[in-house]
Amino acid sequence: MRRLDLTKWCYPDWPESASMEEWSAVHKEARKKKFRYWVSQTMPSYFAVKKMQLDDIRYWFKYRLQKRHKYHLVDTKLKPSYYETDKRMIYAMFSLLVDHVEIEKAQYHYLSLEKGAVKPSQPIAGLKHLDWEITLTHGEYPHPELEGKPTPQAIGAQEIKDLYMWWTVTHANRMDPMDDSLFDDESFAKEEGTIWEMMSERTQEQRDDARNAYLKREAIAEAYDAEDEKMAIRLIRIRKSLWT
Numbered sequence: 630m631r632r633l634d635l636t637k638w639c640y641p642d643w644p645e646s647a648s649m650e651e652w653s654a655v656h657k658e659a660r661k662k663k664f665r666y667w668v669s670q671t672m673p674s675y676f677a678v679k680k681m682q683l684d685d686i687r688y689w690f691k692y693r694l695q696k697r698h699k700y701h702l703v704d705t706k707l708k709p710s711y712y713e714t715d716k717r718m719i720y721a722m723f724s725l726l727v728d729h730v731e732i733e734k735a736q737y738h739y740l741s742l743e744k745g746a747v748k749p750s751q752p753i754a755g756l757k758h759l760d761w762e763i764t765l766t767h768g769e770y771p772h773p774e775l776e777g778k779p780t781p782q783a784i785g786a787q788e789i790k791d792l793y794m795w796w797t798v799t800h801a802n803r804m805d806p807m808d809d810s811l812f813d814d815e816s817f818a819k820e821e822g823t824i825w826e827m828m829s830e831r832t833q834e835q836r837d838d839a840r841n842a843y844l845k846r847e848a849i850a851e852a853y854d855a856e857d858e859k860m861a862i863r864l865i866r867i868r869k870s871l872w873t
Contacts, residue, residue, distance in 0.1 A: 635673060639665040719857050722864055723796040726871070730755035730793045733873040752797070759793075762786035785870025792864055800857075806849040 636643050640659055647655060660666050691698040705712075705720040706727075712720075735754035738761075742748065749757065765783040767775040779787075831839070 635669040639669040719861055722861055723792075723800075726789070726793060726796065726864060729871050729873075730759065730789065734758040737873075756790065756793075759786045759790045763790070782870070785867050788863065788867045789870060792860060792867075795860055800860075803853060804849070806846040806853070 639662075643659075644651070644655060656670075659670070688698070692700070703721045704724055705717055706724050707717070707720050731751040732755075734756075735751040735758065738754040738758040739748055741758075741761075748754065763779075763783050763786045765780045765786075766777050767780055769776045
């Protein structure tokens with residue numbers, strides 16, 4: 630039997646809710662029947678603590694052996710290679726955001742589905758849960774002046790969704806500044822010899838084209854860096870909203 634069932638079995642008049650002072654009085658009166666109190670309160674508490682201790686042992690192994698429970702590690706989802714710290718940092722941050730939406734938020738949506746309902750993909754499920762959170766508004770209590778306005782949870786959910794969409798759609802489809810298609814001069818890649826030989830044989834117009842292409846790449850990279858920094862700051866500011 631569950632603890633609540635045991636309590637009701639031992640004390641049929643046990644209240645469903647009460648104030649702190651009322652609960653104190655209830656327990657004080659209940660302790661007069663020592664055996665019943667031990668069966669319904671002391672014994673379940675003892676086994677609950679033992680279960681928690683066993684769970685701690687079980688999760689000790691899970692945290693070290695199961696990939697999905699290795700919360701102390703962050704999968705940047707970058708392909709194996711060398712990356713500078715700044716790139717690893719931005720990818721790690723947004724990888725955590727993606728996991729939050731596609732795993733944790735998605736799980737909440739799955740739990741809300743009726744039995745037998747078709748489960749959408751994890752990204753869709755996560756976004757559906759965020760869309761539900763975004764609709765949350767304040768009630769009349771305890772601040773009537775806020776009634777009907779978005780709750781902090783709703784505001785955070787909107788920001789999470791915006792950042793998630795930026796990372797998975799906008800950022801994921803950005804043009805690579807090092808893409809050779811940015812160069813109008815295709816002959817550069819076909820020439821043979823050292824870079825110095827190639828450049829020395831070029832006309833001034835060709836050299837200007839090469840410099841303009843370089844400057845174009847540099848401008849795009851700087852714009853990307855500024856955008857990444859702006860979005861990373863936004864993510865840091867709503868980190869407290871990433872709870873489950």
